[in-house]
Amino acid sequence: MTAQAGNEAVEASVKQLLSEMTLEEKVGQMTQVDFSVVSTPEAQNAEPPVDRARLEEAVINRHVGSILNAPLSPNNRAAPIETWRKITAAIQETSSRTRLKIPVIYGIDAIHGATYTQGAVLFPQAISMAATFNPELSFKEGEITAREVRASGLPWNFAPVMDIGRQPLWPRLWETYGEDVHLSSVMGAAYIKGHQGDDFSAPDKALTCLKHYVGYSFPINGKDRTPAWIGERMLREYFLPPFEAGVQAGSPTIMVNSAEVDGIPGHANYQYLTTILRGELGFKGFTVSDWEDIKRLYTRDRLAASPKEAVRIAVMAGVDMSMVPFDFSFYDLLIELARSGEVPMSRIDEAVSRILTVKFQAGLFDTDRPVPPVEGHFATPDAVETNRQAARESIILAKNDHHILPLKKDARILVTGPTANLLSVMNGGWTITWQGDNESLYPQDKPTVFEALRKKSAGKVTYVGGQSFADPIDIDKVVAEAGNHDYVLLALGEKPYTETLGNIESLMLDQTQIDLANAVIATGKPVILLMLGGRPRIITAIADKVPGVILGFLPGMEGGEAIADIVYGDYNPDGKLPISYPRNTNDIVPYDHKPMESYDGNAYKPLYPFGHGMSYTTFETRGLSVDKAQIKMGENVTVRVSVKNTGAQKGKETVLLYLNDVAASVTRPARQLKAFKKVELEPGQEQPLSFTLTPRDLSFIGIDMKRIIEPGEFKVMVGQETAGFSVTE
Ligand code: BGC
Numbered sequence: 001m002t003a004q005a006g007n008e009a010v011e012a013s014v015k016q017l018l019s020e021m022t023l024e025e026k027v028g029q030m031t032q033v034d035f036s037v038v039s040t041p042e043a044q045n046a047e048p049p050v051d052r053a054r055l056e057e058a059v060i061n062r063h064v065g066s067i068l069n070a071p072l073s074p075n076n077r078a079a080p081i082e083t084w085r086k087i088t089a090a091i092q093e094t095s096s097r098t099r100l101k102i103p104v105i106y107g108i109d110a111i112h113g114a115t116y117t118q119g120a121v122l123f124p125q126a127i128s129m130a131a132t133f134n135p136e137l138s139f140k141e142g143e144i145t146a147r148e149v150r151a152s153g154l155p156w157n158f159a160p161v162m163d164i165g166r167q168p169l170w171p172r173l174w175e176t177y178g179e180d181v182h183l184s185s186v187m188g189a190a191y192i193k194g195h196q197g198d199d200f201s202a203p204d205k206a207l208t209c210l211k212h213y214v215g216y217s218f219p220i221n222g223k224d225r226t227p228a229w230i231g232e233r234m235l236r237e238y239f240l241p242p243f244e245a246g247v248q249a250g251s252p253t254i255m256v257n258s259a260e261v262d263g264i265p266g267h268a269n270y271q272y273l274t275t276i277l278r279g280e281l282g283f284k285g286f287t288v289s290d291w292e293d294i295k296r297l298y299t300r301d302r303l304a305a306s307p308k309e310a311v312r313i314a315v316m317a318g319v320d321m322s323m324v325p326f327d328f329s330f331y332d333l334l335i336e337l338a339r340s341g342e343v344p345m346s347r348i349d350e351a352v353s354r355i356l357t358v359k360f361q362a363g364l365f366d367t368d369r370p371v372p373p374v375e376g377h378f379a380t381p382d383a384v385e386t387n388r389q390a391a392r393e394s395i396i397l398a399k400n401d402h403h404i405l406p407l408k409k410d411a412r413i414l415v416t417g418p419t420a421n422l423l424s425v426m427n428g429g430w431t432i433t434w435q436g437d438n439e440s441l442y443p444q445d446k447p448t449v450f451e452a453l454r455k456k457s458a459g460k461v462t463y464v465g466g467q468s469f470a471d472p473i474d475i476d477k478v479v480a481e482a483g484n485h486d487y488v489l490l491a492l493g494e495k496p497y498t499e500t501l502g503n504i505e506s507l508m509l510d511q512t513q514i515d516l517a518n519a520v521i522a523t524g525k526p527v528i529l530l531m532l533g534g535r536p537r538i539i540t541a542i543a544d545k546v547p548g549v550i551l552g553f554l555p556g557m558e559g560g561e562a563i564a565d566i567v568y569g570d571y572n573p574d575g576k577l578p579i580s581y582p583r584n585t586n587d588i589v590p591y592d593h594k595p596m597e598s599y600d601g602n603a604y605k606p607l608y609p610f611g612h613g614m615s616y617t618t619f620e621t622r623g624l625s626v627d628k629a630q631i632k633m634g635e636n637v638t639v640r641v642s643v644k645n646t647g648a649q650k651g652k653e654t655v656l657l658y659l660n661d662v663a664a665s666v667t668r669p670a671r672q673l674k675a676f677k678k679v680e681l682e683p684g685q686e687q688p689l690s691f692t693l694t695p696r697d698l699s700f701i702g703i704d705m706k707r708i709i710e711p712g713e714f715k716v717m718v719g720q721e722t723a724g725f726s727v728t729e
Contacts, residue, residue: 010360013356013360013365014353014356014360015353017100017356018349018353018356020100021100021352023335023338023339023345023348024062024063024335025099025100025102026348026349026352027331027334027335028062028063028064028065028331029063029102029351029352029355029356030065030322030330030334030348030351030352031062031064031065031322031330031331032065032066032068032288032321032322032323032324032325033064033067033068033325034067034068034069034325035067035068035069035070036069037054037058037064037067037326037327038050038051038058038059038091039051039054039071040054044071047083047086048071048083048089048090049071049079049087050087050091052090052094055090055094056094058328059091059098059104060097060098062328063098063331064104064328064331065102065104065105065321065355066104066105066106066107066288066321067104067107068106068158069108069109070108070115071083076434077116077432077433077438077441078115078118078120078432079116079117080117081117081118081151081152081374081378084117084153084154085151085152085153085371087153088152088153088371089153091104092104101365102356102359103359103364103365105155105156105355105358105362105364106153106155106156107156107157107158107209107288108149108152108154108156108158109157109158109159109430110145110148110149110154110159111126111157111158111160111161111175111430112124112125112129112141112145112427112430112554112556113141113145113387113557114148114149114152114154116152117152118432119443120148120378121144121145121148121387122387122427123144123145123387123390123391123556123557124390124391124394124556124559125174125175125428125534125554126161126175126177126187127165127173127174127176127177127534127553127578127579128391128552128553128555128556128575129141129187129390129394130177130178130184130187130578131178131393131394131396131553131576131577131578132394132575133183133575133578133654133678134390134678135187135189135190136190137393138187138190138191138194139191139193140194140386141194141390142190142193142195142196142208143195143197144194144383144386144387145157145195146194146195146197146204146206147204147372147377147383148377148378149206150204150371151371151372151374151378153371155207155364156206156207156209156253156362157195157207157208157209158209158211159208160187160188160192160208160210161175161177161188161211161212162184162188162211162213162242162243162246163175163176163211163212163214163215163216163217163239164176164178164179164184164238164239164242165177165179165217165578166238167218167588168222168536168579168588169222169223169505170217170218170219170222170223170224170535171223171224171497171498171500171501171502171503171504171534172224172499172534173217173534173535173579174428174429174533174535175498176217177578178577178578178579179590179592179610180578180590180591180592181238181242181592181672182676183578183676184245185241185242185244185245185246188242188246189248192246192249192250193249195207196208196250196251200250201362201363202363203369203370203372204372204377207251207252207253207358208246208251208252208253209251209255209288210243210246210247210253210254210255211255212255212256212257212258213243213255213257213272213273213277214235214239214243214261214272215228215230215235215239215259215261215266216228216257216258216259217239218230219259222503222504222505223500223503224499225258225259225499225500227259227260227261227263228259228260228261229262230262231262232705236701236705236707237700237701240276243281247281247282252284252286252358252362253285253286253287253288253358254277254285254286254287255287255290256288256293257272258290258293260301265293265296265297266290266293267294267297267314267317267319268297268301268313268314269317270317273318273319277318284357285354285357285358286320286321286354286355286357286358287318287319287320287321288319288320288321288322289314289321289323290323291323291325292325293314293323294310294311294314294319294322294324294330295324295329297309298310307329307333308333308337311330311333311334311337312342312343315334315337315343316343316347320350320351320354320355321351321355334348387558388558388561388562391556391558391561392562392571392573393574393575394555394556394575395551395552395555395573396550396551396552396553396573396577396612396613397548397549397550397566397573397575397613397614397615397616398550398551398577398608398613398614399546399547399548399614400547400548400614400616401547401548402547403616404487404526404528404547404548405528405548405566405569405616406566406567407567408459409459409568410457410458410459411459411486411487412460412461412484412485412486412487413453413457413459413460413461413462413485413486413487413488414464414481414482414485415453415462415465415489415491416463416473416478416490416491416516417473417489417490417491417492417513417516417530418466418470418471418473418491418492418513419449419469419492419530419531419532419533420448420449420450420463420465420491420530421448421449421451421465422439422448423439423443423448423557423559424436424437424438424439424469424495425469425493425532425533426448426552426554426555426557426559427442427496427554427557427559428496428497428533428534428554429496429497429498429499429534430498431496435496435498435501436496437495437496437497439468443557446557446558446560447560447561447564449489449491449530449559449560449563450463450491450560451560452560453489453563453564453567455564456565457568460484460485462485464477464478469495472512473512473516475516475519478516478520479520479522479523482520485525486525486526487525487527488523488525488528489528489530489567490516490520490528490529490530490546491532492513492516492529492530492537492539493530493533493537493552494532494534495533496534497534502534506585507537507582507585508537508585509539514541514542517529517542521542521546526546526548527545527546527547528546528547528548528549528550528567529542529546530550530552530563531549531552531553532552532559533554536579536581538582538584538585539607540583543607550563550567551575551581551608569616572649573614573616574615574652574653574654574678576611576613576654577609577610577611577613578610580608580609581606581608581612582606582607587606589604590610591604591606591609591671592610592669592670592671592672593670596667611673613654615647615649615652616649616651617645617646617649617651618645618646618647619644619646619651619681620643620644620646620719621641621642621643621644621655621718621719621721622642622719623640623641623642623688623721624639624641624718624719624721624722624723625641625723626640626716626723627639627640628725629724629725629726630725630726630727630728631727632727632728632729633695633709633727633728634695636692636693636695637693637716637725638690638691638692639657639675639690639718639723640689641655641657641688641689641691641719641721642689643655643679643681643686643687644687645681645682645683645684645685645686646684647683648683649683650683651681652678652679652681653679653681654676654677654678655677655689655718656673657691657716657717657718658672658673658674658717659671659672659674659693659697659698660714660715661698661700661710661712661714662713662714662715665710666700666701666703671717674691674693674697675691675693675697677691693716698714709727710727711726711727711728711729712726713725714726714727
């Protein structure tokens with residue numbers, strides 16, 4: 001039975017199955033364990049690397065409903081696709097021997113492609129996908145990722161991240177689609193639609209999981225899993241809408257915020273998990289805890305007086321499945337709580353029904369369906385080409401004085417810096433391993449930036465640098481070599497990381513990188529600065545002194561090729577910033593800031609604003625108009641503008657449409673992105689565009705925390721032009 005089989009049939013099957021289940025079988029469905037629970041260090045050399053006895057203990061005796069993570073955990077890393085197929089087949093075979101034959105749902109972090117399957121197509125990370133401003137590419141990323149995880153036997157992907165990235169210190173900023181609500185919602189929804197199609201039980205589709213609901217991305221001190229202080233209005237205005245878009249796009253699972261908002265840990269927040277998620281957003285799927293987070297209500301948060309109380313609080317708040325993940329404590333404790341009546345059976349039935357519904361909808365009960373063949377479903381040439389295009393469109397040309405770029409192919413280029421000759425620095429965390437930092441596991445056939453430049457060059461491209469990010473670079477040698485070259489490509493940035501291991505206390509670059517930059521600049525050679533990494537790091541003093549700046553963030557496995565394409569002009573850059581690039585460490589102001597952040601000492605003055613990104617051609621938008629000067633509440637407005645390629649090269653431009661509510665009872669952002677379109681234009685070509693602004697676009701969260709529209713003036717801004725209309729009662 002599949003999603004196509006219809007809600008009623010699924011409902012009836014779930015009801016029937018539930019009526020046959022024991023308490024233990026129900027609680028097992030709510031339990032998710034790490035792969036290490038069904039394996040051992042010895043078994044890791046077996047094929048498949050499972051320990052049959054431990055697998056039976058989990059699935060048959062403890063009725064475990066879900067398993068996650070890569071084999072060889074805790075030193076988890078990607079396995080060959082054939083190994084995955086055998087692992088998942090062994091698990092399925094085991095679940096088919098349980099009394100009720102309920103399939104196990106396997107979950108994996110495939111956040112930029114099938115992370116844990118060797119040789120998978122690994123896309124730009126979300127921050128870079130957002131920089132493409134191209135939802136079609138996000139849709140294709142979803143499609144390809146789903147195909148590759150399904151071919152690995154895996155039906156459930158812990159992606160996309162729908163947290164918005166408004167705290168640049170946060171070590172997971174790059175897992176988000178940036179600071180803007182609209183862009184994040186559009187990119188995330190497109191990804192989900194590509195990943196799930198109309199029917200996520202199809203053999204090349206897989207389930208998505210929105211994470212981390214909600215408010216996780218805004219830690220006040222910037223460190224991972226630390227408190228956020230988000231008022232209700234801000235929550236509803238900024239943090240909830242991307243999740244709402246994800247629910248509407250059909251994602252059937254949601255992972256919970258691992259930290260806390262306003263003193264309430266995500267896993268204990270009934271208002272968020274039940275009142276808002278179910279009551280307001282209408283979410284029908286199931287929620288899964290994040291890693292060990294129910295236990296942490298006791299061990300870390302001291303919210304619960306015992307592990308058992310932690311289980312009760314989380315389940316009653318609305319957590320349906322526990323990512324325990326290393327033992328059966330959740331299972332044991334929830335059985336006790338159910339027996340004593342501290343957790344009512346109705347709540348357990350509710351959670352289990354949600355989980356079973358998703359399992360039916362995903363077609364997991366149709367166990368004789370073959371896993372799609374590897375051939376045609378994995379690392380296909382067209383998928384690699386799509387990835388390369390995504391990488392190209394993700395690269396941001398931030399500065400290009402005197403048209404220093406593109407460089408001629410016969411130019412003599414000295415390449416240096418800690419990110420110039422590594423693949424890991426372009427991929428970030430969740431690449432082959434959790435931290436993504438094991439360079440030796442990266443595919444040999446993908447070029448680094450240096451290698452890609454050298455490959456395309458008809459001149460001399462030299463690298464001076466180390467073998468790893470931390471290797472010291474011989475500055476004297478760099479300076480001496482610079483004399484033999486026409487340009488220096490200086491690649492700075494960050495090593496790969498995720499979660500708390502990526503915590504930093506300052507956005508400043510480390511002194512070694514600053515010293516290298518100063519020495520290179522002092523040679524007087526023209527320098528192109530390339531930044532790679534998951535966060536903006538402060539480059540103001542360097543960027544001021546060099547003619548060219550490229551912001552690469554995390555362009556993925558094809559990043560080297562894509563950057564070389566842009567450096568040599570084989571591709572005309574069109575990426576735009578999905579965040580505001582700070583000028584200084586405390587200059588953390590998003591583009592949709594409040595009016596009081598618009599002038600004097602408070603003015604928004606990032607190094608590069610949201611939406612910034614240059615091209616080798618020039619574009620002009622003109623003729624901005626609205627179809628009605630006045631509308632009634634509830635009506636749409638059509639906005640028209642045309643965009644022209646006024647330069648000499650073909651290129652793509654993203655036209656961004658901003659809105660401002662001129663006067664309102666709650667302070668409104670100076671401007672908010674409401675629509676965008678990316679178009680490709682030949683030199684001299686002009687294209688008319690039209691956008692529809694809906695009542696929702698004009699709305700905001702009013703004094704009483706409800707979404708409202710107030711009559712009055714609105715301003716529409718595109719490029720240099722402004723138009724206006726008013727709304728009447
Ligand atoms: C992360 C999640 C991830 C989960 C499972 C957690 O530590 O916060 O994003 O999905 O682990 O690997």
